[in-house]
Structures are given as structure tokens and as C-alpha cells.
Amino acid sequence: MHLVKCRDTGHETRVGRVDWLVQWWGGVELWVVQLPVAVQFPVVMIVVLPLCLGVARLIDRVADWGAKNPASGSDLAPEPEPEPESEKVAA
Known part of the structure; x- marks a missing residue:
């Protein structure tokens, strides 16, 4: 974190790693709203x-x-379904 002076008040505030993104988005949002x-x-x-x-x-x-690659060793993994038996036709 580093200190940055506010444009409006001149007070120093701490700026984190994603604060630049928040400030940028605020500027974009303000620009769009004013259009x-x-x-x-x-x-x-x-x-x-x-x-x-x-x-x-x-x-x-x-x-x-x-969904295709569940976590390995999971107890919640479903058991494979048995293949259905083919029907026998009486002649």
C-alpha cells in the first residue's frame, strides 16, 4: 500500500492493489452517465x-x-451406472 493525495480534498489516503481499478471504473461510469x-x-x-x-x-x-473433472478422491463422486441388459426376444 502507498499513500495518494485525493484530488478533491488534498487528504492523503492509502491505496491498495485494486483501488486503481475501482477508481478507473468510477471514471468510466461517470463518463457513461454523463453521455x-x-x-x-x-x-x-x-x-x-x-x-x-x-x-x-x-x-x-x-x-x-x-462437471467433467470432479476433484479426485471425492466421496461425493457418483458410482458408474451398470449397463442395461439387452432385452431377449422370445421366438
Whole structure:
């Protein structure tokens, strides 16, 4: 952590490792909110929608991978189901 002076008040505050991301996001959010609605809509549709779709696909792939590869040595792993017997047809 290191000390940074606040732009508004001049007070020194401690800044952590992810505070830069929080400050950046606050700036982006403020910029988008100040745009006219006619500009906000295309920005959201062109930038935010594909970003959310990509994150959703990533989460889906990680969940699929986790379902296919359960933790080894887990007592919760289901036992394999026996193969069904073929039906015998009487002649």
C-alpha cells in the first residue's frame, strides 16, 4: 500500500492493489452517465453486451470443465451406472 493525495480534498489516503481499478471504473461510469441517452444505448450495445456475453461463455466453459473433472478422491463422486441388459426376444 502507498499513500495518494485525493484530488478533491488534498487528504492523503492509502491505496491498495485494486483501488486503481475501482477508481478507473468510477471514471468510466461517470463518463457513461454523463453521455446523452442516444449515445449511451449504442455504447452499451457495442461494448457492454459483447463483454457480458464473453464472461457468460467463460463461466459456462469453466462450469462444464468442473462437471467433467470432479476433484479426485471425492466421496461425493457418483458410482458408474451398470449397463442395461439387452432385452431377449422370445421366438
